[in-house]
Amino acid sequence: MGPKALGVQGINQEVDLSILSKKQVTLVVKREDLLHPFISGNKYRKLKYNILEAKQRGLDTILTFGGAYSNHIAATAYAGNLYGIKTIGVIRGEELSENWMLNPTLAEAHRHGMDFRFISREAYRRKSESTFLKLLDKDLGPYYLIPEGGTNVLAVKGCEEILTPQDRDFNVLCSSVGTGGTLAGIINSSLSYQRIIGFPALKGDFLKKDIRNFTAKENWEINTDYHFGGYAKVSEALIEFINYFKEKTNIPTDPIYTGKLLFGILDLVKNDYFIPGTKILAIHSGGLQGITGMNLVLKKKNLPLIKV
């Protein structure tokens, strides 16, 4: 991104909750969510070197993929607008072509200049096949392709900049996992005595393999107990936790990624997973733009809303 943005770091905020003092565990949240309202958290990290690369290759269009509530779609649209690059979002779900303007994430992305191609879920599953991309290629001019979730080698390189030298005092580092790029970056820049725990926001055992594509280190594990039924699935208990955590700590979390992460960490603390004296750093990877869309879904289901 712009030279001014290079070197930006999230501040570390300690969490003060009685369960932590009772168990003698320190929990600090790295507020990457405060980097930017739209290009926040891991999105800033993932897009930074990709945008530089697109510019260097002389490509003036970025094409990428995502679902209706994708933080990556929101961030790519905003960044493209900021840095003078056209953006095209290939969006999962043909039905959205009729009413995308009612979806807060897509409406915001469009406001920042993103052009959409809505495709069926079936076609979306084939999006990485070269024939599919060639079809798109025929319709569109040259573009720089960023995969779903924004994860590629350059994204991982950006995520390697999340940790700073002051983070060497932490012995456990925790982050939410979608495609695994953020966790891989954190693992790559971690120190050998640090243990990294990834909390997937979705179901499936493909993640370990995906993460190994981007790191050769072994000081990490995946905890699959806190996905709450899968991607974008939430429960009343999770919503209540998000509201409680915000009220107590003044740290907002999102229902898809970081709420599940903090719920998981504190549940593990409660169940004595960490020995007394453990110092945990949790990465707040952003995603707060998704709250508005989730609240519309919660309202329809008569569930409690996330307080903003």
Ligand SMILES: Cc1ncc(COP(=O)(O)O)c(C=O)c1O
């Ligand atoms: C807010 C937020 N946190 C965490 C993640 C997971 O990151 P990754 O896909 O690199 O595992 C995502 C998805 O990209 C996200 O939007």
